[in-house]
Amino acid sequence: MSKRDIIKAGYWSIATQKHLKQFTIDSPGIGNFGNLSTAGKAGRFLGAIRGNQVIDNIHKLEQMANSVGISSRAELEMIILPYLVSASDQKIELIKDVTGKVTGIAEYLFTNSAVLEISGQLFENLSPTPEEIVTVETMDETKKIPYLQNELTEFLVNKGHSEENINLSYALQKQFKLIQMFNKSKSSEPIISNEYVWGGNSEKIAMAISGLQTEGRHSLKEIIEIIQQSQGYPLEKLPKEAEELLLLAKKVGMINPTTIISSRGMRKEFGFSSNLIGQHLHDDDILDDVKLLLASIRFGENYTPYSTINDPERFLKKLIESGDIGPHDANATDYTLLEKKGIVRVVNKTKFNYYTGRNRTGACLELIRKDVAEEALKIIKSPNYNFQSDSEITDFSSMIDTGSFLSPEESRIRLGEMPEHVREVEEHAVRVLRGELL
Template sequence: MDKNIKGAWILQHGQKLQATTNQDFDSISFAGKCGKFLSAISAESQEKISDKQLSALARANYISVRTDVPMIIEELKRQRLILPGVGGIEVLGVTGKEVLKFTATIFEESERESFEDAVIELSEATSDFPITETLAVDFISDTFKLSKADAHSTLLVGSNIGFFDTESISSSEKLIFNGNLFRREDARKISAVLSTLNAVETQNLSDVNARLNDTGCLPLNGIVKILGEKLFSQLHSIGMFDVNIVGNESGQNSFVTRPAAFSKFTNSIADDALDLAKALVASLTYGMTVSSYYRGRINAISLLMQKLIDGGTVGPATAIGSDYQALEYKGVVKVIPANGGMFRMRLLKPEVGRLALSVIQSGNITGEAVDNLPGAKVTSYTAPEVTREFCRKNSTEAVKLKTRNLLNEIRTGGLNK
């Protein structure tokens, strides 16, 4: 498997393990934390990070300062990614793709269990096409020299953690699939889903897809109004839509993107493994569509974003000091104090900015240039995979039955009709 792809799966699985007490996948967990922390503290150019900043970034990314950070720092030193300094460290310039490669390297150099390799390989296989549990057991048993009992146990524990999803398709068989199914535009997968819908649902879905293709990102309530809660839940649960949640003191706002919107500019899970571009797109869309006028609604963004991508800073503005905390936590932007209680902002990850800007510019939500980045306060961000898991866990039996049928159609491509 390509190292970028493997690193992306390790990061995604590592984040899921952080929400559990499971100790079976220790190598995935540690390598995932290393990659997540490296992403948070690094930029494309070499950066100095104080001990205080290290602790703050660790806490913001749910990494224990006492138990995790010392081991992670030692590993990053061993990989020659950081240099010790007085009162902090220096982090060598690292791109997002390099973060993924080092994450994979850390995992590969660990003393890991063979079933840890198995869940990564199976995750990639089922993100392309669902397979039956019988085939999955045979695949990981033969490939990783596991007994059939251990292979079954690996599938059960992996699906409980959320490495992949399962749906019963008969009394004796389950379907194994992955939420990254629609990350790449695939006419066969789309047509398989459409073949299960009635004429009204098909028309409504076509309408929603057209609007998202035009715009890139839209508020959730508008999408649900067109599709209805039941149909949206079905399509969301199998990964046809991504739901991104941004939050602040006023509450939470949800926005919908399509994985295919990003696949115009990327072609795998590796290109936005930590959902950083989605976080940036959702934050900017909030500023353009929801943020109140008195905060300074964003009317345009292209030239400002290009300035950031080119290495420039925006500001000074008072609002910058509080409005982009979610992006600060993830190491996407750096907020710099200026005079008079104002702040400037610099983009630490130009590749994330380029992907986000491409998605935004592919739609029609950009306009005339503005002088400063207006307020669009976002203090928290919930990624698509988290919202998709919540949707599946809380779906009704009727919705789960329809989901099962949709996945069966995707698996066969409608060829058995």
């Protein structure tokens, strides 16, 4: 495989695993995507640890692995880590004690492209099935533009795939909502599309809204414009009359809803347009880092009593230029999701405050992945971007630190579902991440 093909495989491994983890492990047919799922899970784990350089606390590694669906130390140590070491060309090294027991990890990953490349190499090393290879090709092609089924089949046959494998792959992808098949009004030939064909594709949008009256299409256009001009817009602030149109926009990918759930169960959705990032095909925040950073700032700006982020641009500039920000009480409570994803770390520091003329000790945010913050800053500095919004919520009595995050794909698949949260478990996880428990 060429480097581009390997990165492509890594990208779609991660995208596929983000979908498949919504289904139970005993779902009929899910085993046909076993290699894609393993490679994707490993890639998401790499995305979480990237930028830490050395993590010598196995319990912290476990917490970071658990955040992407690696549920046990045995799976991490016996499956994921050995696969990653073999696929990484020495970019991943295990730290072991004198008995040979894994105690940590060292990584030399500087870009998301490196994460995708290792994930793709791991996928190739696993000897994927023909159906999995067809899945990668299908999803990659239909991201660019929806295809008539016969055209896509011809394309895949010309690449050396059999029609039997192609049709089986289609059936599996449709079963697990990786692709959509729908009929064009003037043709009996099905059109194949997927979750990652963005709203900027006029052909898909035209078919999605073809049943709407003129007034409905105009209203939907207004909703999309609001989201495009104000990335991370709190969706509850949209007019109630827009709920059905909003649901349509979410389901077809014209809006990417990112959900943050507090540890006490308060759930808030933030809307991002489909073209948030991505000058290149496989460079569109597939790991959700930028969306999570922007949504966390939005959450702190609108829904928590602890945060004092009045100027998000200034906040991000300070974090990027200084490498840290604080001390501030909010840093200990408002950004635990960013800790889990390895975007920041929370540390206690003593720093001189020029305003008070005294030293202050407290929680500081240290930036781990500068490129994520820089990408977020570019978005909010855009002349078409409006980050300000007035909060209508005045009762914060139910709020504590944020405890969960749903990607846009999860939100589209699981609209209305909310996992249970146990405060003690969440607090334990945070203490492990910060090295307070050994």
